[in-house]
Amino acid sequence: MKSRLASIAWSITYLLLLLSLVTPFTFITVLLIMLPTTILYATLTTKSFVYHIVPVFLIVMIVMGSWSIFLPLYFLIPSIVMGHFYKKRASVLRTVMFGAGTILAEFLLLLLISTLFFDFNLAHTIENIVNTAATPFRSATGGSLATELKLSDQDTQQISTLTVQTIPFTLIITSLAMATITHAIARPTLASLGQITPKMMPLREWRLPRALIWYYCIVLLIELFGGSSAKEGFLGTVVLNLLPMLQFAFIIQSAGFFFYIAHTKKWNKGIPILLTVLMLFIRPLWLIGLFDIAFPLRDMITRSRR
Template sequence: MKQRFAPAVWSIIYLLLLLSLLTPFSMVTAFLLVVPVAVLFAALPLKLFMLHIVPVWLAVALIHPIFLVMAAFFLVPGVIMGQLYRKQEPAMKVLRYGLAALLLELVLLLVVGTAFFQLDVNQYVDEIVTMTTQPLEDMGSSGALTGGLTWTAEQSEAISRMTQMMLPFAMILSSLLIVAITHAIARPVLNRMGVSVPALKRAKDWRLPRSLIWYYLLVVILDFASQDSDSRFLEVIVVNATPLLQLCFMIQALGFFFFLADNRKWHPILPILSAIPIVLFPPMQIIGILDLVFPLRQAFSKNKR
């Protein structure tokens, strides 16, 4: 692809991604919508950027106004990440700012929707869960489920309640996936277009703050406290903080295996394969915790000498 045609191609991609939001593919394409904005803003001057973006917005506005709302939502993190790419800021800073922008927008949407449009997220989640689990309830009541299995309304209610409480975690995880996918695609594209973009640290150098251990201990204490309390606030904190910390420990454990493979000159595929048991077998997270608490990497480096 010649560099002079690249912005036009990304404008077409941007248009197609916006149009896909009202199709069944939206569950996938929504995670890609920040990419064209970030690429175009980083590679072009502001006037040329607007020259490529505005026609796309006008085209989708003629089809349905909802496209403009979605475009505006994904424009903000795209512009922020594109500006940081243009300044050649560290990759981790780009991810943090993009993540913060998406989260703030999601919170703002919830506040505005609740205050002005009578949006009830809990009721919406309950309706989705009920619609999803109703066939299981019908099968259970008719004896269609095999092995003596049953599905009751109480189980559906429990899932609905847990889903409602884990909304913050879902918002954080989805925002994190969007910025991570954006960086993974935008960086090589921008490098080919002549815009130098710093890479993330190599996996063997991934080290998370040791303070996560104290956060983990605090969550454990809050978990015990919430069991003897009727406070929904404490329960929400525990339910959302626990999987986030577990995800952090998984990343730390994966970084340790990459370090170990590099230190011992193992085959590069081995640390990649280690991700499978780390994700599927939760107790493997203890490796990430130990790597945070103790100087394991220094010990292995000394042993090698």
């Protein structure tokens, strides 16, 4: 009875989330859109899952129109993938990575279909969006602020080119963020419903592969000495996306190092959180993560404690 009521409650929650897509809370809705369906698929049989989802989709189509079902269908597939791995009690890393990978694969598939069959050009679309957004600044006259914000055609072209080149990085980070947020809420929820799911390893125990340092050095050398080829074309796109992704990995490692020190030294739990937030404003702090991977800093701390 408890499980049945919980399923109905999550179906209603899913309906409310989808209806909120037309409100100013769209950004929050998209981040949470996979949660209800992931929990429903993980706790129900496939037949029962369909019985819960179909009425929600029908109500949304009646209220918001048939076009509104596209986004829920898009995120339904990665939800099913994550729910399937929860049923199999797979590791956290496997569940999150397959969920994020499914989101990314769907986008690439949609982009391929749109390009082949509908003559869609992503680069031109982004350029048009940037041109539209930049028009007020390009035509701005008078006033010091207007002068500073005035954009030339060349500036607009550079912005649109940079936006297109950084799409891979944006997609990967967004996919990982959505899958991680879904897992962070779904795991304790499933546990409360009596379904055992593996816990994520504490952040203080995370140790990223040392090979990341070599990748970072290679990409950095290409950027410094690769000339124009490292800033344009395919190689430029690779460098432009790999550098921030590697730095993001080092930020995660730095955060893990902060939590490790706090755990070892019995610090207040708020200290590592504060240090992690500071990394957003003091960018060189991510180098701590690089050194933590390259050198046995944690062993040194443990030995000094002894």
